[in-house]
Amino acid sequence: MKFTLSWLKEHLATEASLAEIRDRLTMLGLEVEGITNPAETLKGFVVGYVVEAVQHPNADRLRVCKVDTGAGVVQVVCGAPNARTGMKGVFAPTGSYIPGTGITLKASKIRGEESNGMLCSSRELQLGDDHSGIIDLPAEVKTGIPAAEALGLDDPVIEIKVTPNRADCLGVHGIARDLAASGLGTLKPFAAERIAGTFQSPIKWTHGYQPKPDSPCPIVVGRYFRGVKNGPSPDWLQHRLKAIGLRPISALVDITNFVTFDLNRPLHVFDAKKLSGDLVMRQANEGETILALDGKTYTLDPAVAVIADGKGVHGIGGIMGGEETGVQESTTDVFLEVAYFDPIRTAASGRKLGIQSDARYRFERGIDPQSVQWGTDVATRLILELCGGEASEIVSSGVMPNWERSYTLRPDRVKSLTAIEVPAKETTDILTRLGFTVAGSGPWTAAVPSWRPDVVGEADLVEEVTRVYGFDRIPAVSLPALSATSKPVRDPLQRRVPLARRALAARGMNEAVTWSFLPFEQAQRFGGGGADLRLLNSIAAELDTMRPSILPNLIEAAARNEARGLHDPALFEVGPQYRDATPTGQQRVAAGVRHNMAVPRNWAGPMRTVDAFDAKADALAVLAAIGAPVENMQATAGAPDWYHPGRSGAIKLGDRVMAWFGELHPEIAAGADLKGPVAAFEVFLDAPPPPKAKATKARPRLVLSAFQPVERDFAFLVDAAVEAEKLVRAARNADKGLIAAARVFDVYAGKGVPEGKKSLAIAVTLQPMERTLTDAEIEAVCNKIVAQVAKATGATLRG
Structure with a gap:
């Protein structure tokens, strides 16, 4: 909704500044989206008087002009054909920015003649499309005054965002009413006195159905005018419309547009001589058509309300009139339509036909039903003042909608719902200034005005009082803390996906997001390809199966x-893979691949290619990050057949597989044109058991030893077949109270080691907690380690 400051002051007597009005509008719920002031764009431009205009000595189409700017005379070279001695125009001095061309004058x-400044055309000032000559101002305009003042552009344009429930503020008068209610001035009444008719209207209104309060058009009013002259509208009206982006057309059309934005009362005028008999409000017949004012032909059906005569349809109810009966410059007799249309039916018709119009925008939000009466009076006055002629008696048809209703407002409700203490007198005064009729001394009974269809209960009355009194007066109160620490939104199982992502990214891998489907042949190679996972309507012919x-x-x-030059790709993805089409067939998996160098060539040591142990480390890092009991898991040989048969394994907790890891099968790596080993892993995020809800006993999170x-x-x-992890676990379990860690640091097989055997060297860390260990105690623990390892693996201590 746009309007100018001077337009607002036609309805509001106020001394408030533009900034005060802007801030108050936003506090009232009418958010200001922007304020534009054409005078700012034309700052520095003045009215110039052409003292002399002579032919340029070196150019046939140029004139050398002496221009009086009010502060002195300057010379300007001008190419406009209408530049002449004695005229007044808009002068832009040197240094001015010309908005229509984007040029800053120098x-x-x-052609050898000095030029300081410029005489401007309408297009150069973005005031229109005319570029045939410079602006020719009236002779009575004073030389040297600001150009914006002379052009009537020193009037800021305010644009507000109106919420769907505030249809009353789709007119300038309604906006002024809100500002006046907030104490920012006094609301001026608009002229709506009844003008008596001088003859019987030759056109009457009828209804094609029994009008009821909930009919598509419950009531319509009209008036016939004869002897009117439909010329251009006066300057004040044209300026109002141009300021808000509307194009002036003719006096009659401009009046309807003006009343629409001024008072939120859409109107329509028919060329009466083009009508055939009386007008009827009815539902369209199936297949009826109308050529609308937007130049498009629409096919109608019985769900759409129309205005018609004996010959056909001439208007779509509440949305748009027809081209055939539209007023022209030659129109002398008109018939005025002032109707009330049902909001829901208007919205449905507009959506069905795909028509957006200012009338539809207002009717579908709900206008003042009583405006059919005062709207007729307002339009009558304007038509007679601007177009002359005489008016008939008023004709109408239908019944007034049931808009009258009252609600009770209890004195304590404002505070209980908003925490604002509003004095009783201030409460009743606010409602009264907004147009409510308030009775009682508390609780109050408030009768809702006809222009507020959005007020439907006591809470709406509280909102009206609060927004006018000031939402900024609501005290800021912190929400009480429900616990000492905030409860996470996601449970531990839900947090596994982001934790896995973070762990893999921290290990230098890049996340990828790939399709959840792949070619059937690949699905078969990776253990899938079942008929229940085939896609019926795939996005590409080859991507026809859900990925296993x-x-x-x-x-x-x-x-x-790699084909694009990334030599050592390390990619991971956390997402679903599909075992079958059952509800439990979808698994959450963190998978990754590494290729080529695990350690690139560098000065500190030899380079190394990736292997199964890199994949194992990645998998264990994910399991540790999601809180799985890694210390209780064991790695065993063997993995699915897409892994290398001798360089892969599984990480298990008991008999359950937590992850697979290893090098990819050489056939798969070669098929992807990847030369050298490819390390890969798959961690099943739902496999580890969920953590216990509560610890069985309290224990410190961190225990430090001073020893x-x-x-x-x-x-x-x-034996060569014994897994190193089995030996390490046996050593660690020898004395869980003292042994803090055990790790392999050397593996050897060859000279000095019997055939079929290997040497495993481990480092065991003993961490005393209560006192320093004696040599005897250390020796005892060492003996226990040797005995435990021998028992579990059959190993002997190497001499």
Whole structure:
């Protein structure tokens, strides 16, 4: 909704500044989207008087003008054909920015003659499309005054955002009413006195159905005018419409547009001589058509309300009139339509036909039903004043909608709903200034005015009082803390996905997001391809199966990256993969691939390619990050057949597989054109058991020892088939109270080691908690370690 400051002051007597009005509008719920002031754009432009205009000595189409700017006479070279001695125009001095051309003026010489400034056309000032000549101002305009003042542009334009429930503020008068209610001035009444008719209207209104309060058009009023002259509208009216972006057309059309934006009362005028008999409000017949004022032909159906005569349809109810009976410059007799249309039916018709209009925008939000009466009087006065002629008696048809209603407002409700203490007198005064009729001394009975269809209960009365009194007076109160610490929104199982992402990103891998489907052949190779996972309507012919594993897509992504020069891709994805089409067949998986160098060539040591242990480390990092009991898990050989048969394994908790890891099968790597080993892993995020809801006993999160740790090395001879992890676990379990860690630091097989055997060297860390260990105690623990390892693996201590 747009309006100018001077337009607002036609309805509001106020001394408030533009800034005060802007702030108050926003506080009232009418958010100011912008304020534009054309005078700011034309700052520095003045009215110039052309003292002399002579032919340029070196150019046939240029004139050398002496221009009096009010502060002196300057020379301007001008190419406009209407530049002449004695005229007054808009002068832009040197240094001015010309909005229509985007040029900043500089002093220059044009064909040898000095030129300082410019005489401007309408297009150069973005005031219109005319560029045939410079602006020719009336002779009585004073030389040297600001150009914006002379052009009538020193009037800021305010644009507000009106919420759907505030249809009463789609007119300037309604906006002024809100400002007056907030104490920012006094509301002026608008002229709506009844003008008596001088003859019987030759056109009457009828209804094609029994009009009821809930009919598509419950009531319509009209008036016939004869002897009117439909010329251009006066300057004041044209300026109002131009300021808000409307194009003046003719006096009669401009009046209807003006009343629409001024008072939120849409109107329509028919050329009476083009009508055939009386007008009827009815529903359209199936297949009826109308050529509307927007130049388009619309096909109607019985759900659409129309205005018609004996010959056909001439208007779409509440939305748009017809071209055939539209007023022209030659129109002398008109018939005025002032109707009330049902909001819901108007909105439905507008959506069905795809028509947006100012009338529809207002009717579908709900206008004042009583405006059919005072709207007729307002339009009558304007038509007679601007177009002359005489008016008939008023004709109408239908019944007034049931708009009258009252609600009770209890004195304590404003405070209980908003926490604002509003004095009783201020409460009743606010409602009264807004147009409510208030009775009683508390509780009050408030009768709702006809222009407020959005007020439907006591809470709406509270809102009206609060927004006028000031939402900024609502005290700021912090919400009480329900617990000492805030409860996470997601439970531990839901947090596994982001935790896995973070862990893998922290290990230097890049996240990929790939399709959840892949070619059937790849699905078969990775353990899928079942008929229940085939797609009936795939986005591409080859992507026809839901993925049984994320790895195929990651392998292709790694190959594409390598083809573009990324030599050591490390990609991961956390998402679903599909075992079958059952409700439990979808699994959350964190998968990743690494290719080529795990350690690139560098000065500190030799480079190294990726292997199964890199994939194992990635998988264990994910499991640790999501809170899985990694210390209780074990790695075993063997993985699905898309992994290398001798360089892969599974991480298990008991008999349940937590993850697979290893190098990819060489056939798969070669098929993707990846040379060298490719390490991959798949961690099943739903496999680890959920953490216990409560700890069984309280224990400190961090226990530090003041005593020096002791490290001892052991070298065991063990069968070559024995897994190193089994030996390390046995050593760690020898004395859980003292042994803090155990790790492998050397593996050897060869000279000095019997055939079928290998040497595993481990480092065991002893961490005393209560006192420093004696040599005897250390020796005892070492013996226990040797005995435990021998029992679990059959190993012997190497001499």
